[in-house]
Amino acid sequence: MKQTPDIKPTATALLVAPAAILMFGVFVLPFLFLVVLSFWSQVPGSVGIVPGFTLANYARIIGDGYYLGGLWTTLWLSGLVTLLCLVLALPLARWIVLYAKRSKGLLIGLCILPLVCGALLPTLGLVNLLSPLGFINGALKSMGLIKTSLPLLGNIAGVSIGLVQAFLPLMILPLISTIERIPHDYEKAAMSLGATRLVVWRRVLLPLMLPGIVAGSLLVFCASLTAFVTPQILGQGKVVTFASLAYQQAAMVLDWPFASALGMVMLLFLALAGLLGALVSRGLGRRT
Amino acid sequence: MTSRFSKAMLLAAVLAILLFLLAPILVLILSAFDSGNVFRFPPRGLSLRWFEAAFNHSEYRSSLWISTVLGLLSTAIAVGLASLAAFGLVRGKPSYRLAMEVLLLAPLTLPLVVWAIALLSIYAQLGINGTLPGLILAHVTITMPFAARIMIATFGEIDPNLEAAAKSLGASPWQVVRRITLPLALPGLLSSTAIAFLVSFNDVVVTTLIAGAGWITFPVRTFSRLRTEGIDPTTIAIGAMIVAFTILVIVFGQRLFQLSRRL
Numbered sequence: 001m002k003q004t005p006d007i008k009p010t011a012t013a014l015l016v017a018p019a020a021i022l023m024f025g026v027f028v029l030p031f032l033f034l035v036v037l038s039f040w041s042q043v044p045g046s047v048g049i050v051p052g053f054t055l056a057n058y059a060r061i062i063g064d065g066y067y068l069g070g071l072w073t074t075l076w077l078s079g080l081v082t083l084l085c086l087v088l089a090l091p092l093a094r095w096i097v098l099y100a101k102r103s104k105g106l107l108i109g110l111c112i113l114p115l116v117c118g119a120l121l122p123t124l125g126l127v128n129l130l131s132p133l134g135f136i137n138g139a140l141k142s143m144g145l146i147k148t149s150l151p152l153l154g155n156i157a158g159v160s161i162g163l164v165q166a167f168l169p170l171m172i173l174p175l176i177s178t179i180e181r182i183p184h185d186y187e188k189a190a191m192s193l194g195a196t197r198l199v200v201w202r203r204v205l206l207p208l209m210l211p212g213i214v215a216g217s218l219l220v221f222c223a224s225l226t227a228f229v230t231p232q233i234l235g236q237g238k239v240v241t242f243a244s245l246a247y248q249q250a251a252m253v254l255d256w257p258f259a260s261a262l263g264m265v266m267l268l269f270l271a272l273a274g275l276l277g278a279l280v281s282r283g284l285g286r287r288t
Numbered sequence: 289m290t291s292r293f294s295k296a297m298l299l300a301a302v303l304a305i306l307l308f309l310l311a312p313i314l315v316l317i318l319s320a321f322d323s324g325n326v327f328r329f330p331p332r333g334l335s336l337r338w339f340e341a342a343f344n345h346s347e348y349r350s351s352l353w354i355s356t357v358l359g360l361l362s363t364a365i366a367v368g369l370a371s372l373a374a375f376g377l378v379r380g381k382p383s384y385r386l387a388m389e390v391l392l393l394a395p396l397t398l399p400l401v402v403w404a405i406a407l408l409s410i411y412a413q414l415g416i417n418g419t420l421p422g423l424i425l426a427h428v429t430i431t432m433p434f435a436a437r438i439m440i441a442t443f444g445e446i447d448p449n450l451e452a453a454a455k456s457l458g459a460s461p462w463q464v465v466r467r468i469t470l471p472l473a474l475p476g477l478l479s480s481t482a483i484a485f486l487v488s489f490n491d492v493v494v495t496t497l498i499a500g501a502g503w504i505t506f507p508v509r510t511f512s513r514l515r516t517e518g519i520d521p522t523t524i525a526i527g528a529m530i531v532a533f534t535i536l537v538i539v540f541g542q543r544l545f546q547l548s549r550r551l
Binding site: 135 | 308309315388399402407408451452483492507515527530531539
């Protein structure tokens with residue numbers, strides 16, 4: 001169907017151009033520059049950069065167990081966080097769509113609160129929640145359930161809790177919009193035809209929710225893979241993630257070509273995750 | 289298993305998940321009133337001393353001022369540009385609409401820390417590292433997708449026939465925009481302004497890389513202190529106030545102009 005425009009093509013182009021030029025120049029171009037920069041090298045002991053073509057930055061990542069270890073930790077941590085977010089977001093999103101009537105908008109607003117508060121402020125609260133004298137340990141101790149504090153900071157447990165908390169909204173929002181599009185009768189129809197609850201979920205609800213699940217998982221995975229504020233603070237330097245390595249190289253060591261190469265590796269894994277997501281949704285789309 | 293029982297179980301699970309989601313923010317607010325130097329639970333005493341310290345701390349005050357100015361300027365530019373572009377895309381229906389939406393929303397899906405590393409080295413080449421214009425450009429970019437999303441949804445909901453009717457009754461294009469389009473788009477404009485400002489004001493990921501020494505925003509100062517000296521209770525008090533302000537914006541935004549509807 002050809003849609004008729006309400007304003008002239010030149011006017012449209014003029015309206016769109018400023019934002020488009022800005023986003024291309026300030027957002028897209030740096031990514032292209034990153035590719036180039038990752039093959040340049042750093043003058044040792046200065047911020048000078050030597051243009052050229054060297055694979056030294058990449059060789060350093062592959063050859064050094066420190067960086068590979070960080071990458072491995074980050075990958076499985078991101079996978080774990082994605083899974084946890086999915087498990088927590090599914091019931092919440094479904095409940096908000098099906099049962100929250102007048103409070104729906106407010107609930108969605110509360111769900112995005114961790115997003116608009118940025119990475120830092122919730123993390124400040126998390127430190128006080130998880131620290132040895134903090135809320136959880138204090139509450140458990142005063143109830144007499146534990147004698148010594150549980151170690152919740154400076155380890156994977158703390159970092160995972162922080163990341164799940166920070167990125168849960170990224171899973172909730174796409175799930176809400178897919179669940180909203182599933183007609184209520186489908187579930188009833190399947191049940192009346194004799195399907196058990198489990199079968200309804202496996203054969204009807206989950207396949208229909210799949211686009212939201214894939215979109216949300218991708219967002220959470222990408223966000224966790226590149227997070228550095230939460231891991232640095234809750235990991236207290238003991239949990240080394242890939243993005244915090246890149247951040248250190250860029251902000252403290254000031255080796256920008258090497259930081260760019262680390263960034264390129266992150267982009268590579270994000271692209272792989274995106275590809276996997278596309279394959280999953282296409283494969284399952286064909287089956288149903 | 290009765291359906292009433294399973295419904296109650298679901299409700300309990302949902303409440304627990306919501307509590308988990310909001311726990312850090314609730315603890316942040318609670319711990320701001322703790323009187324000790326280090327928060328402990330149960331608190332030994334409650335006081336407002338950290339709020340008093342917050343208002344008397346000149347470094348934090350100047351950082352908050354910088355965050356506010358940066359947030360206001362970036363939001364104004366981002367919402368302005370996003371509104372123009374959204375109006376063009378929705379009303380002009382160009383063939384490149386989808387590509388343009390992908391471009392405007394790209395910062396939501398691509399990793400900002402990787403982008404900021406590249407931006408840092410470009411800024412260094414251009415000599416605008418740590419300058420206000422450089423910071424504003426970066427903040428306009430990270431707030432653009434939020435503003436664009438909300439404005440595209442907003443203009444999509446406005447019936448173009450209303451504009452056409454005004455025009456056929458003899459209104460000039462400027463009158464149509466001022467008397468018809470803008471009033472109808474106002475809830476969307478307010479929503480995108482609120483969200484864009486909060487995103488800019490609270491950003492630490494991008495700003496900490498490119499802020500330099502001259503324009504240290506509140507989140508950047510807090511982050512660097514946190515890594516070197518641990519938690520400063522004064523920051524907790526300021527953080528609690530910022531979070532309380534954010535909650536107010538969202539709750540009132542929801543009441544007054546259906547903030548969450550266009551997200």
